[in-house]
Amino acid sequence: MEASDAPPADSIAVVGGVYHERCMRPRWREIFGSAGRAASAIAAMQGAVELHGYVDAHGAEVVTQRAVFSTTPMAIRTKEASTAVAFDYHHGLETPRIYGVAQPLPEIEVSARHIVRFGMLEGDARVHGDRVVYDPQNAQNPRPFHENGSTARELALVLNQHEASLMTGKTDVPVEEMARELLQTHKASVVVIKRGPRGALVFDGTNVHAVPAYRSQEVWKIGSGDNFVAHFAHQWMQRGRTPAESADLASRATAFYCETRSFAAPESLAAFNPPAITVSERYAKGWRPTVYLAGPFFTLAQLWLVEQARGNLRSMGLTVFSPYHDVGLGSADDVVSKDLDGIRRADFVFAIGDGLDSGTIYEIGFARALNKPVIVYCENESEENKKMIEGSGCTLTKDYVGAVYQAVWLAAGL
Structure with missing residues (x-):
């Protein structure tokens, strides 16, 4: 489904998977995926957003209705897929069983001022933007951002430590060294490496900042990384905050998401004050x-x-x-x-x-x-x-x- 209306000047184009998600415990039956969840999180923070990706007929109906009821502009610019991709979990820490991935679909190409690009299962996206946040989302073989011809004037890589190790080919080195190598070899302006309970390390080319992880009463793990990327992008691109400030607010918003299974709005995030996780x-x-x-x-x-x-x-x-x-x-x-x-x-x-x-x-x-x-x-x-x-x-x-x-x-x- 395509929309022809021009997006607001500060809109973020979110490009990635829109998938069916099923979890046995706690019970969960939703259609989000990385891009669908990130777009919803940005919209909840009153940021204008466009959703790009492949989606089956039922999924298209769901995301269209979600956009209709959004209080902030959410443009749906998805490509039709004949089959639905679904993730099945017994619980949120389990490696999911994935269904519906067939032959690769035609590549998506997006040009916009602000872009969030996620790795996808059923195809690829070539993007061109001024500021781009890239999360490869691949625990086996994360692909470099520029490999498919994508370009960015300012590129922020958001990775977990395992992905950073795979992309640098290094394991027994300080995370700071991984971040510096990624910055140089991947032509990035910012590198954010998530380290579990130790929080995230943010390297902006000059300084290294440590951002804590925050404690939540319960933990809804599915999609928590998507939520982090969305909030980082919103703060960095639409609110003009520094990478370190953006990562800290993204960490807080992720604790909110884990605790409530919902997306933070500006008022709820401002009122949410979780304790930072203490690391000895x-x-x-x-x-x-x-x-x-x-x-x-x-x-x-x-x-x-x-x-x-x-x-x-x-x-x-x-x-x-x-x-x-x-x-x-x-x-x-x-x-x-x-x-x-x-x-x-x-x-x-x-x-x-x-x-x-x-x-x-x-x-x-x-x-x-x-x-x-x-x-x-x-x-x-x-x-x-x-x-x-x-x-x-x-x-x-x-x-x-x-x-x-x-x-x-x-x-x-x-």
Whole structure:
């Protein structure tokens, strides 16, 4: 679908994927994708925006209606796709199952003053702008911005640390060195590298600025990176703020998005004052704590969740001691002393509380008796059944992804 009306002078052209998204827990059925979400986030901040991308017939109807009800101009300039691309998740930390990607579609070309370009699955976009923000969104092979002929007078690269490592070919070097190399070899004016609980590093060619990550009560992970890019672009392009100021406001807005699953407006963002995540000196220097994973593993469902938690915690850089994996099954004489030694050696405990498994409850109590921090993910038990756990100083959450992030934030501060 094309629109012919001229955009406002400060409008941002957002180019990227418009995808169907489905998550089992928490339940989520929406059509956003990187470009659709970023355009909505900019519009919520009262920034004029154009949405460019490929979209199927149903998706086109949804984004058109969303634009109609937007209080800020949102022009829809999408190209028709015959199939819908869909992302399926069990939870927000899972690598999604992706459906509907067929043969590459014809390249999109966009020329505008301000542009946000995302990497896409079903095609490519060649863009030409004065100020451009580029997020390659590719965990295996992030493509350089200029590779397809795209141009920018001022280019800002927004990457996570893994993408920065892939694009520089370097792993065991300071992030500052990666940023400087990206600035030079990719002809960028600004490089923003996101570093998880350590926040983001912003390099503008002269100075390096550290921007903190901010804590949220819950964590809705899907699309949080899109939201960061949108707010960075809005502040840098439409509000005239410095890259460091723009990244800090984007970090705050991302915490708002993670906590509410909604887009911040100027008033709500101004009133939102989340605490910055504290990072200890030894964590910043590379030390990582050990977490004891407590939880029942006697049914397929229980084992699946233990595997998920172990994998997610390890992917966040933590060392995990799991009784199932590191001790195994056996009699009380075989396993109990080894399990308790694991708690003694661990820095804190991550516990799966649903089902009120007696062994898990004992492990929680044993850890608290040793004054070790405990994060408890417990979604389905009554307040009465959780009273002792909560009252003993554990961090208790009903949100699985939020529980994992609580563990990572705790680890960063130890």
